[in-house]
Structure formats: structure tokens, C-alpha cells
Amino acid sequence: MSRPAGAAxxxxxxxxxxxxxxxxxKYPDGNTLLVAGTEATVVVDPSLTVHRRxxxxxxxxxxxxxxxxxxxxxxxxxxxxxxxxxxxxDLLGVRSLDGIMAVYGIDDPAxxxxxxxxxxxxxxxxxxxxxSGFADGEVWDLGGVTVxxxxxxxxxxxxxxxxxxxxxxxxxxxxxxxxxxxxxGDHWSDLDDFVASIERAAEIEARWFxxxxxxxxxxxxxxxxxxxxxxxxxIDRRDDxxxxxxxxxxxxxxxxxxxxxxxxxxxxxxxxxxxxxxRTITMHLDRLIRGGAVQRDDDGRLxxx
Ligand SMILES: [Zn+2]
Numbered sequence: 001m002s003r004p005a006g007a008a009x010x011x012x013x014x015x016x017x018x019x020x021x022x023x024x025x026k027y028p029d030g031n032t033l034l035v036a037g038t039e040a041t042v043v044v045d046p047s048l049t050v051h052r053r054x055x056x057x058x059x060x061x062x063x064x065x066x067x068x069x070x071x072x073x074x075x076x077x078x079x080x081x082x083x084x085x086x087x088x089x090d091l092l093g094v095r096s097l098d099g100i101m102a103v104y105g106i107d108d109p110a111x112x113x114x115x116x117x118x119x120x121x122x123x124x125x126x127x128x129x130x131x132s133g134f135a136d137g138e139v140w141d142l143g144g145v146t147v148x149x150x151x152x153x154x155x156x157x158x159x160x161x162x163x164x165x166x167x168x169x170x171x172x173x174x175x176x177x178x179x180x181x182x183x184x185g186d187h188w189s190d191l192d193d194f195v196a197s198i199e200r201a202a203e204i205e206a207r208w209f210x211x212x213x214x215x216x217x218x219x220x221x222x223x224x225x226x227x228x229x230x231x232x233x234x235i236d237r238r239d240d241x242x243x244x245x246x247x248x249x250x251x252x253x254x255x256x257x258x259x260x261x262x263x264x265x266x267x268x269x270x271x272x273x274x275x276x277x278x279r280t281i282t283m284h285l286d287r288l289i290r291g292g293a294v295q296r297d298d299d300g301r302l303x304x305x
Contacts, residue, residue: 010217012208013167015145018217019056021049026214028122030071032056033171033210035164037142043079044147044162044171045212050075051124062140064147065131066173067159068093068103068188070123072212077124087151088133090158093188096127103156104272105187105279111271118271136160152201154184154194161201168207175201177215177227181234184283185262185276191235191283198232238262239293242284246294246304253300256281 010018015036021029025047033044040061043050048071050056055078063079065086066072073094076084084094092099097116106112119125136151150161155174162171174183175198184194202225209224210217218224241261250256260268260277261284268274285302288294295305 012210012217013164013169015142016164016167016169016208018210019047019050019053020216021047024214024216025212028071028074030074030212031210031216032075033162033164033169035142035145035147037145039141039143042140042142042147045072045173046075046079047071047212048074048123051078053078055079061142064140064149064162065090065094066162066171066212067156068100069156069174070100070119070125072173073100073125074123076128077126084128084131085134086131087149087158087160088135089151089153090156090160090188091131091133093156093158094127094131095129097125099127100125103186103188105275106272107275107278111275115271134160150200150204152197154190154192154197155182156186157188157190157193159197161204163204163206168205169210170204170206170208171210172201172204173212175228175231176211176213177218177224177231178213179234181231181238185272185280187279189279191280191287195232195235198228202228238280238284239288242281242288243293243304246302251301251303253278253281253285253302256285256302 008020017034019032021031025031030047032047032050035042042062043060044064045066051074060079060082062083068090086094093103139146139148146165148163152161153159182194184191208217238261245259257278262277262280296302
């Protein structure tokens with residue numbers, strides 16, 4: 001079992017261990033959750049590090065997937081052979097490569113082909129046709145500990161958090177509290193759903209809040225809610241950036257996409273960055289038009305009101 005430098009297992013509570021990914025779980029890696037009861041063991045979101053380790057060092061009865069994104073599925077091959085489950089709304093993306101490509105919705109065919117190749121070579125994806133679906137509120141009893149599903153869509157349609165009781169651990173997946181802010185740039189993403197999910201996440205009662213990426217585990221609900229608000233504020237800053245661009249004379253969708261509101265200059269990913277900017281800007285524009293801050297004339301020209 002080879003371990004990347006810096007990675008560690010952290011026993012969080014009687015039944016929960018966090019298997020930390022390289023660079024504290026910074027993308028493309030992540031932090032996997034291991035929940036062990038007296039009757040069964042569950043792994044949540046097996047990462048690239050789990051792939052490198054060749055598994056989690058013990059038999060696993062079920063793998064729960066928070067959502068169909070490459071980094072959350074990368075270690076699945078190393079723990080597969082067990083039941084794999086994801087929310088019904090993301091199941092297609094777990095079951096096949098065609099499905100996960102539909103989740104992303106990359107516009108340019110050459111970019112889509114290149115990303116598909118990366119999914120196979122870099123993230124070890126091949127599709128798990130036997131994966132089963134679950135719904136919001138589903139509970140798995142592992143013996144002395146339960147895991148329950150809390151559907152928090154927006155990042156993807158099926159994005160789900162998992163609550164572990166009685167341990168008081170909430171795994172919130174890619175409501176990841178990073179400085180980048182909420183990501184809702186895929187075809188299967190939705191800004192309004194993400195905003196509603198942030199509000200729902202703020203109501204979760206737990207002692208520990210585990211994120212998949214480098215913010216790691218947050219200790220205590222008040223610290224979590226504070227970081228959640230800071231994370232959500234990025235959405236308003238994207239609105240502000242869009243309004244500034246409109247005021248600065250970018251009056252078409254193409255011009256706005258060229259400037260961008262998601263990625264800092266020079267950091268836009270080559271393969272899907274422009275698709276992400278276009279979808280994100282379209283969702284922000286719809287919201288701003290609905291709210292009366294922006295108008296679109298008959299020729300599609302945009303302006304601040
Ligand atoms: Zn994700």
C-alpha cells in the first residue's frame with residue numbers, strides 16, 4: 001500500500017474515519033469517508049488516493065457516491081465488487097461514461113473527446129452499470145450507526161450530503177467551502193437549486209462537517225455556518241462582476257463569456273472552461289433579468305437597468 005506524502009487517516013468519531021487525499025484533498029484528489037458499524041462498512045466518495053492505495057484496507061459492503069463527478073468516482077475501481085449507490089438523479093453519470101459526459105455537457109466535440117479520455121486515463125472511470133439509486137431521506141443501518149441521505153442539488157442534479165448518527169458527522173461533499181465558491185457550471189447544475197441547498201445545509205445539526213476537498217473537516221456548526229455564508233457570498237460577487245461588465249460595455253452573451261465571471265484571468269480550464277463560463281453567466285443573467293436588474297432587448301442586447 002503506497003501512500004502519497006501528507007495523506008493521513010483521521011479517526012473523527014467512534015464510527016467515522018476520514019481518509020485524507022493528497023494536498024489535503026485539493027482537486028483532483030479528495031477526502032474519502034469510511035463509516036464502520038458492527039454489521040457493515042460504507043465508503044463515501046472513493047478518491048484518487050484510494051485508487052493509489054488499492055482500496056481502504058478492509059472489506060467494504062457499500063460505496064455511496066455524493067454525485068457523479070470524476071474526482072468522487074476515481075477510487076471506485078479499487079473498492080468495487082460491492083454495491084454502489086448514488087441519488088437517482090445522478091445515477092446515469094455513475095453507470096456509464098456516456099452518462100457522465102451528459103452531466104458535464106461540454107459544447108465542443110473535440111474538447112468533449114479529450115475530457116472523456118482523461119476520465120479513463122487519469123480518473124480510472126469506466127462506468128458502473130450495476131449501480132443502484134437512492135432517494136432523499138434513505139437510511140442505511142450499519143449496526144450501531146446509521147448513514148442517511150440529504151439531497152442537496154445544484155452542483156449536480158443528484159448531489160447529496162450524508163449524515164452519520166449518533167456520531168454527529170455531516171459529509172457535505174462539494175458544498176466544499178473553498179475560496180473558488182459554489183460550482184454550478186455543468187449541464188446538470190443549477191444556480192437556484194444550489195442557493196436553496198446552501199440554505200438547507202445551514203440547518204444541518206452536526207458536530208463535524210466534512211468536505212471533500214482541501215477545507216477538510218469543520219469542527220462545530222457555528223464555524224460551518226460562518227464558512228458557508230462566506231462561500232455563498234461568491235455568488236453575489238459573480239452578479240457584481242457581471243453588472244460591472246455590462247456597465248463597461250459588454251452587451252452580448254459572447255462578450256460576457258469572453259471576459260468571464262467564474263475563473264480568474266489565465267486560470268480558465270482549456271477543455272471545459274468556456275462552456276462553464278457560458279452556462280454560469282446565462283444562469284446569473286436569467287436571475288438578474290427576473291429580479292429587474294438587467295434587461296434584454298429584442299435583438300438580445302443586454303443592459304443594466
Ligand atoms: Zn463535484
